[in-house]
Amino acid sequence: MDLVSKFLKKLDRKRRQEIEALLFQIKRRELAGLDIKKLKGADNVFRVRKGSIRVIFSVEKNPISKGPEVSIVSIDFRTDTTYR
Numbered sequence: 001m002d003l004v005s006k007f008l009k010k011l012d013r014k015r016r017q018e019i020e021a022l023l024f025q026i027k028r029r030e031l032a033g034l035d036i037k038k039l040k041g042a043d044n045v046f047r048v049r050k051g052s053i054r055v056i057f058s059v060e061k062n063p064i065s066k067g068p069e070v071s072i073v074s075i076d077f078r079t080d081t082t083y084r
Contacts, residue, residue, distance in 0.1 A: 007075050015053075019075070022050055026057055027070055045073065052078050 004023070008016050025034065026048060035049040039056070048055045055075045062069040 004072055004075050019050065019053060019055075022048065022055065023072065023075075026055065026072070029059075029068065029070060049078075054078050 008019060011019065022034070025031070036046050037049075039045045039047055042058075044059045046057055046059070048057070053075065054077070056073040058071055058073055059068045060071070
């Protein structure tokens with residue numbers, strides 16, 4: 001089981017649906033209106049904030065599909081060590 005699925009299992013139903021919709025939006029690269037910030041010290045790595053949950057993702061060029069490919073790096077609750 002991957003980390004995203006494991007994290008989603010911990011959430012209540014309503015919050016899980018919200019986060020699943022957010023992840024789907026990120027995968028489709030529909031980023032308008034989201035609370036996104038580029039992370040310092042890393043190329044093409046961003047975070048999306050949804051309440052106390054942080055989704056860290058990267059955007060890489062894919063030469064085969066000729067479009068950017070989005071991959072979820074991590075998802076977790078905000079803590080003092082989230083961005084280290």
